[in-house]
Amino acid sequence: MSQQFQHDVLVIGSGAAGLSLALTLPSHLRIAVLSKGDLANGSTFWAQGGVAAVLDDTDTVQSHVEDTLNAGGGLCNEDAVRFTVEHSREAIQWLIDQGVPFTRDEHAGSDDGGFEFHLTREGGHSHRRIIHAADATGAAIFKTLLDQARQRPNIQLLEQRVAVDLITEKRLGLPGERCLGAYVLNRTSGEVDTYGARFTILASGGAAFYYLYTSISDGACGDGIAMAWRSGCRVANLEFNQFHPTCLYHPQAKSFLITEALRGEGAHLKLPNGERFMQRFDPRAELAPRDIVARAIDHEMKRLGIDCVYLDISHKPEAFIKTHFPTVYERCLTFNIDITKGPIPVVPAAHYTCGGVMVDQHGRTDVPGLYAIGETSFTGLH
Known part of the structure; x- marks a missing residue:
C-alpha cells in the first residue's frame, strides 16, 4: 500500500548538489534525500577532472x-x-x-x-x-559528502525512489501556487508514495542521457526539469548542451570520460595518421574551450569519414601518467589500451545541460516553496 511521509525539506537527487544542500541546512530540520537508483548512480560519482x-x-x-x-x-x-x-x-x-x-x-x-x-x-x-583528487574527483567528493550525510541523524537517505510529479496547491484545487512535496515511486514496493514537505528542492541533474555518445548516467533524463515546467516554472536555454570533447570510443565502453586534465597536462589530439589538428582551429590548440575542441573533432571526423580521433599522452613519462591518471590508465587497460604506450580513441559526448529551471541566486523558482540547484537549474552561469 502507498504511504504518506512528511519532512521539512525534500531533496530530489543525491549528487553533489543535493548532498551539499542537506549538509548545510540547519540540523533541526528533517530532511529526506531521494535517489532514483543506488546513491552512487548519479553523475557526480563519475566526474574525473576537478x-x-x-x-x-x-x-x-x-x-x-x-x-x-x-x-x-x-x-x-x-x-x-x-x-x-x-x-x-x-x-x-x-x-x-x-x-x-x-x-x-x-x-x-x-x-x-x-x-x-x-x-x-x-x-x-x-x-x-x-x-582535483587524482583523476577521480567526483568519486572523492561524493564519498566524502555521503559519509558526512550518513552521520547526520536529521538526514534520511532513500534509494530506489523516483519522483513522478510535484504536488502543488493549485493541483489540489487549493488557493495558492505553493509546492507541497512530490509523488514518489518506490521501485522496491512498486507503490507511489506521497512525500509532503515545507520546502522541495530539485537536484536531479540534467538531460544528456538522450544522445548516442554521452558521459552521463542513465538517470540524467531531465525529469526534474520537466516536473518543474509542468508545475508552472519557466525553463531556459535547454537547446544548449555542452559536449565533452573526449569520451572513450570502444564498443564495450558504454560511457567513459577521458578527463580534460590529460590535455591540461600536455596530451595531443591526433588524426589516424598521427597528425595534430587543433592548431588549425584555435591558437590555444588542445586547451581551447570544450565547444571549440568538440566541434573541431566533429569536423575532422566528418571530413575524413572516420569513427574517432585519438588522444595521446604517451610522450609523457610512464610514472607521471600512472600517478596523475590512475583511473583512466586502469580503465583503458581493461580494453587493451595502454595509454603509456599509445593513443586513446575518443569522440565528443554530451556532457552537461547548460539550461534548466530558471532560478535566482538563492535557487528559488517561480513556484513558492520549490527550489532548483545544480545541473537542474538555470542561473546564467553556463
Whole structure:
C-alpha cells in the first residue's frame, strides 16, 4: 500500500548538489534525500577532472570571470558568473573541511604562494585553477559528502525512489501556487508514495542521457526539469548542451570520460595518421574551450569519414601518467589500451545541460516553496 511521509525539506537527487544542500541546512530540520537508483548512480560519482576556483595567489577573480565569459561565447549572465567565482575559494574550503582528499602538491610553497594542493589546467582557463583528487574527483567528493550525510541523524537517505510529479496547491484545487512535496515511486514496493514537505528542492541533474555518445548516467533524463515546467516554472536555454570533447570510443565502453586534465597536462589530439589538428582551429590548440575542441573533432571526423580521433599522452613519462591518471590508465587497460604506450580513441559526448529551471541566486523558482540547484537549474552561469 502507498504511504504518506512528511519532512521539512525534500531533496530530489543525491549528487553533489543535493548532498551539499542537506549538509548545510540547519540540523533541526528533517530532511529526506531521494535517489532514483543506488546513491552512487548519479553523475557526480563519475566526474574525473576537478573543480575550477581561484586558489592560486597569482590568479584573480577577474581573470577567472573573463575566462568564463569567453568560454560562454558572451552569453553568460555576468552577475551569476561573478557571484560564483567570488565564492569559489570558500566553496572549495568547505569541501576540504568536510574531508575531501584533494591531491596535494609535493612542491607546495615553491612558486604557488604556499597553496598545499595540486592545481591542473583545463581548456578555456588561462591559469592552473583546477583542484582535483587524482583523476577521480567526483568519486572523492561524493564519498566524502555521503559519509558526512550518513552521520547526520536529521538526514534520511532513500534509494530506489523516483519522483513522478510535484504536488502543488493549485493541483489540489487549493488557493495558492505553493509546492507541497512530490509523488514518489518506490521501485522496491512498486507503490507511489506521497512525500509532503515545507520546502522541495530539485537536484536531479540534467538531460544528456538522450544522445548516442554521452558521459552521463542513465538517470540524467531531465525529469526534474520537466516536473518543474509542468508545475508552472519557466525553463531556459535547454537547446544548449555542452559536449565533452573526449569520451572513450570502444564498443564495450558504454560511457567513459577521458578527463580534460590529460590535455591540461600536455596530451595531443591526433588524426589516424598521427597528425595534430587543433592548431588549425584555435591558437590555444588542445586547451581551447570544450565547444571549440568538440566541434573541431566533429569536423575532422566528418571530413575524413572516420569513427574517432585519438588522444595521446604517451610522450609523457610512464610514472607521471600512472600517478596523475590512475583511473583512466586502469580503465583503458581493461580494453587493451595502454595509454603509456599509445593513443586513446575518443569522440565528443554530451556532457552537461547548460539550461534548466530558471532560478535566482538563492535557487528559488517561480513556484513558492520549490527550489532548483545544480545541473537542474538555470542561473546564467553556463
